[in-house]
Amino acid sequence: MFLEIDVEHSVLVPVISEVVVSLLLFAGGYFIGKYREKAKLRGKDLDEYDFYPFEPDQNNFPQFNLKDFRLAVHYFLKNKDHTAARQLIFIGEQNNVRNQLESPELKQYEKLYHVYQGSKIxxxxxxxxxxxxxxxxxxxxxxxxxxxxxxxxxxxxxxxxxxxxxxxxxxxxxxxxxxxxxxxxxxxxxxxxxxxxxxxxxxxxxxxxxxxxxxxxxxxxxxxxxxxxxxxxxxxxxxxxxxxxxxxxxxxxxATDMKLQENILGKDEFEKANKGKKHWQQHDI
Structure with a gap:
């Protein structure tokens, strides 16, 4: 009987070990995959791309550039970048691009808007x-x-x-x-x-x-x-x-708008204030 228990124990230990190792490897792979997926979704900021749709004028004030905006729309429909594409949509909506784009380009922009959930941005x-x-x-x-x-x-x-x-x-x-x-x-x-x-x-x-x-x-x-x-x-x-x-x-x-009774002093400063200290540079109290 003792021999049977020892045999069973000797078999169970490596099996359990293999299961634990497999679970750890699975969990590790899962979290690594999630991390890579999140990093992929994070992408880059829009101003890291050459087609960032603003350029400085002669007075160094940024002006919206519709040509670069169109290039960006086509790029992000083919190349996923969740961060930069959503930034592009935000800028597009603020600059009223729907009234500036030609019909075929507007359809492409609306597709981008839908893919990256523009309504929430x-x-x-x-x-x-x-x-x-x-x-x-x-x-x-x-x-x-x-x-x-x-x-x-x-x-x-x-x-x-x-x-x-x-x-x-x-x-x-x-x-x-x-x-x-x-x-x-x-x-x-x-x-x-x-x-x-x-x-x-x-x-x-x-x-x-x-x-x-x-x-x-x-x-x-x-x-x-x-x-x-x-x-x-x-x-x-x-x-x-x-x-x-x-x-x-x-x-x-x-100047103040109202008068309240609150304490904003530390304990020592509070005690000194009640003994006659009037400001932070007065040291004779």
């Missing part, structure tokens, strides 16, 4: 950027009348990228206006691991201190940017040179 990105629009609006209203402009670019469509702006009188821009080569610049900076922070812009006699914060999505890559622009000449020539302008600036800077 615009709403998806607009919804994603909605919270950023709120952030820009509220931050901008915090700095009213101080020469500080804050705006949001939707970079899926560079020719009409500004979708939210506060204090636009600083640069004279409005919702619906475009950007220059911001997409390409931010792409290069990402590769170099550089932030676009606290940089100077001089345009004619105007001078600005600027910060640009890119917004990325896994499915689309770079889709937007928040920009902060400070009118340096206004600060230097008006605010710092004229007492009434200086007082006005800081009244606007410190």
């Amino acid at each position: 615009e709403d998806d990105n607009n919804a994603f950027l909605e919270n950023y629009k709120v952030i820009v609006r509220l931050l901008g209203q915090t700095f009213k009348n101080t020469g500080i402009e804050i705006l949001l670019h939707n970079l899926m469509n560079p020719s009409r990228s500004i979708v939210e702006i506060e204090n636009g009188e600083v640069t004279g821009r409005k919702i619906g206006m475009g950007t220059t080569m911001l997409v390409l610049d931010l792409k290069k900076r990402k590769e170099r691991k550089e932030d676009k922070l606290n940089y100077e812009l001089s345009i004619g006699d105007r001078k600005f201190k600027c910060t640009t914060i890119p917004i990325y999505r896994n499915d689309y890559g770079l889709i937007g940017a928040i920009c902060i622009n400070i009118d340096v000449n206004y600060i230097n020539d008006e605010v710092l040179q004229k007492r009434d302008k200086l007082e006005e600036f800081f009244r606007n800077f410190c």
Whole structure:
């Protein structure tokens, strides 16, 4: 009897081992396949292709290029790239290509639109950027009348990228206006691991201190940017040179709309505040 059990045990062990190994290999193959499938679906960003349908004009402003758009449509009908094709559809819809394409080309575009589920694209990105629009609006209203402009670019469509702006009188821009080569610049900076922070812009006699914060999505890559622009000449020539302008600036800077009872101080700072400390640089408490 003991011999029979030992025989059965000696047979079962290698069988179970083979089953376990087979299951592990199957699972590994399954997940590797899923990873490759996902990577294939991810594809590239549209601006990595030579037919990216925007080109700068003589003033360095991007203009929609219908010829490159048509080339892209035909390419993505033959070569699958989920990311770039959906970016192309988004740009096409925003630039009203349905009224620009000839009948045969329009049929090809509608086929592309159906294959890549175009109906979901615009709403998806607009919804994603909605919270950023709120952030820009509220931050901008915090700095009213101080020469500080804050705006949001939707970079899926560079020719009409500004979708939210506060204090636009600083640069004279409005919702619906475009950007220059911001997409390409931010792409290069990402590769170099550089932030676009606290940089100077001089345009004619105007001078600005600027910060640009890119917004990325896994499915689309770079889709937007928040920009902060400070009118340096206004600060230097008006605010710092004229007492009434200086007082006005800081009244606007410190202006509030309501008064609440909340604590935003750390424990030590809270205790010091109750003992008479008035600001962060006071050290005699």
